[in-house]
Amino acid sequence: MKVLKFGGTSVGSPARMKNLLDIINPTERQIVVLSAVSGTTNSLVEIGQAYLTGDKQKTITLIKLLKDKYELFIKELFTDDEFLKQGKEVIDYHFSVLSNLANDLFTTIEDKIILAQGELLSTTLYHVYLKQIGVPSVLLPALDFMKIDEDNEPVVDHITEKLTPLLDKYPQVNLFITQGFICRNAFGEVDNLRRGGSDYTASLIGAGIRSEEVQIWTDIDGMHNNDPRIVKGTQPIAQLSFDEAAELAYFGAKILHPQSVFPAQKYKIPVRLLNTMDPQAKGTLITNTSEKDKIKSIAAKDGITAIKIQSSRMLLAHGFLRKVFEVFERYKTSIDMITTSEVAVSLTIDDTTYLGDITTELNAFGSVELDVNHTIICVVGDFGAEKHGYAARVLEAVKHIPLRMISYGGSDHNLSLLVKTEDKIETLRSLHNRLF
Ligand code: ADP
Ligand code: ASP
Ligand code: MG
Numbered sequence: 001m002k003v004l005k006f007g008g009t010s011v012g013s014p015a016r017m018k019n020l021l022d023i024i025n026p027t028e029r030q031i032v033v034l035s036a037v038s039g040t041t042n043s044l045v046e047i048g049q050a051y052l053t054g055d056k057q058k059t060i061t062l063i064k065l066l067k068d069k070y071e072l073f074i075k076e077l078f079t080d081d082e083f084l085k086q087g088k089e090v091i092d093y094h095f096s097v098l099s100n101l102a103n104d105l106f107t108t109i110e111d112k113i114i115l116a117q118g119e120l121l122s123t124t125l126y127h128v129y130l131k132q133i134g135v136p137s138v139l140l141p142a143l144d145f146m147k148i149d150e151d152n153e154p155v156v157d158h159i160t161e162k163l164t165p166l167l168d169k170y171p172q173v174n175l176f177i178t179q180g181f182i183c184r185n186a187f188g189e190v191d192n193l194r195r196g197g198s199d200y201t202a203s204l205i206g207a208g209i210r211s212e213e214v215q216i217w218t219d220i221d222g223m224h225n226n227d228p229r230i231v232k233g234t235q236p237i238a239q240l241s242f243d244e245a246a247e248l249a250y251f252g253a254k255i256l257h258p259q260s261v262f263p264a265q266k267y268k269i270p271v272r273l274l275n276t277m278d279p280q281a282k283g284t285l286i287t288n289t290s291e292k293d294k295i296k297s298i299a300a301k302d303g304i305t306a307i308k309i310q311s312s313r314m315l316l317a318h319g320f321l322r323k324v325f326e327v328f329e330r331y332k333t334s335i336d337m338i339t340t341s342e343v344a345v346s347l348t349i350d351d352t353t354y355l356g357d358i359t360t361e362l363n364a365f366g367s368v369e370l371d372v373n374h375t376i377i378c379v380v381g382d383f384g385a386e387k388h389g390y391a392a393r394v395l396e397a398v399k400h401i402p403l404r405m406i407s408y409g410g411s412d413h414n415l416s417l418l419v420k421t422e423d424k425i426e427t428l429r430s431l432h433n434r435l436f
Contacts, residue, residue: 001211002212003032004031006020007038008035009218012039018129023279033198034178034180035119043062060099063099074091077125087125115181126177136172136173154263156207164209180198180202181197196256203262203264206264213269214269214270214272216255216274218273222238223236223240225296226432227298230425230428239287240286241289242261244290245284245286248297248378251378252378253299256273264286272284272286295381298431304376304418306347307348308371310367337405337416339406348376373420375418391408391415393435394431397435398430398431401423401426401427402423
């Protein structure tokens, strides 16, 4: 059974929703994961912020603006009055959820309920649309099987346990529709898999049901060899290994949610990145194998803070790095890059929620310096341990750009550079021109 995920743009208009059946084959048993209609989650984020600041008028205005869009959406999606009425009931229900939250009791729990309405709306409307055109389908509530634990880690066994009987209940049905992004947390509350999380949902479901293939349908023909929003002339990559795709996703290639490769990788489920606007294009196939000896792609991750701890006394004494890492562990803050020298260690983080506390604790080990507004540039490919010349080519391409950190050798497929964010565009373009 395949899992097909369609992103925000792929369901971004009634016409696009209708066109999904050019791609979905309703005679094949499959699970279709939908994102919210493009722009909706951003609007829901704004609505949550308006609630949080207690700005009642703004809350009402924002909800009305979004509802107006959906009123138009259903008028185009449903040509039959009976189904238009059902569509109207769907949006009335979800917008009443949005409108009926109380400002004074507004917490992250309510905020996450707001964020969940986008995927609930898109999937329910699509399900009603399929009824209108007479295609049998079952709407599976993701909140019944998608779960994260206390550490916000998804629980694949729970998905298997809950989803399998749901699928078995409908042996005659081919088409199952479910929500991307949303889940329940360890307390049973509505939660989500972070922005862009529908890719993660698809991969998790794929892992949970040991799917034959996961397809991520989006608005571009696969993973490109550089960020197409910044660099001209980027090209799609036909094949990537799971490791290479994971590095690119984690280090900023927006086409994939940062964690989305791991569940599929664990169960060796091929992942295809495909273009809804050009379904015949080959896209990118992500599997266990990949082309050898090649620089494949470049990605960039912004919002990075570098932390340098200088301590001539202690640095390379045994146990020093453990103590440093323990500080980050206590504050559940993950480290992206690390470089060491005899007298100092530099590392980077992207989550600065606990930076103040972390800095205070690190001060006990030596002097601490922070560099904010940095970007990790990640060059990904197959650089086998026996190979040579890759690092030289990369460094030659960026010789005119100040580098704060360089990391190479952590794996066979990643060379990372830390640069000031103001130098990001030039770094990406220069690497692109010289490497491809
Ligand atoms: P969806 O809504 O379908 O999930 P996203 O906007 O999350 O789509 O991801 C697709 C977008 O990712 C593309 O439109 C493209 O601009 C951006 N992107 C960034 N880096 C890359 C890359 N290396 N390859 C392909 N797309 C990329
Ligand atoms: N709708 C969510 C978002 O915009 C999830 C997704 O699209 O993948 O982040
Ligand atoms: Mg996305």
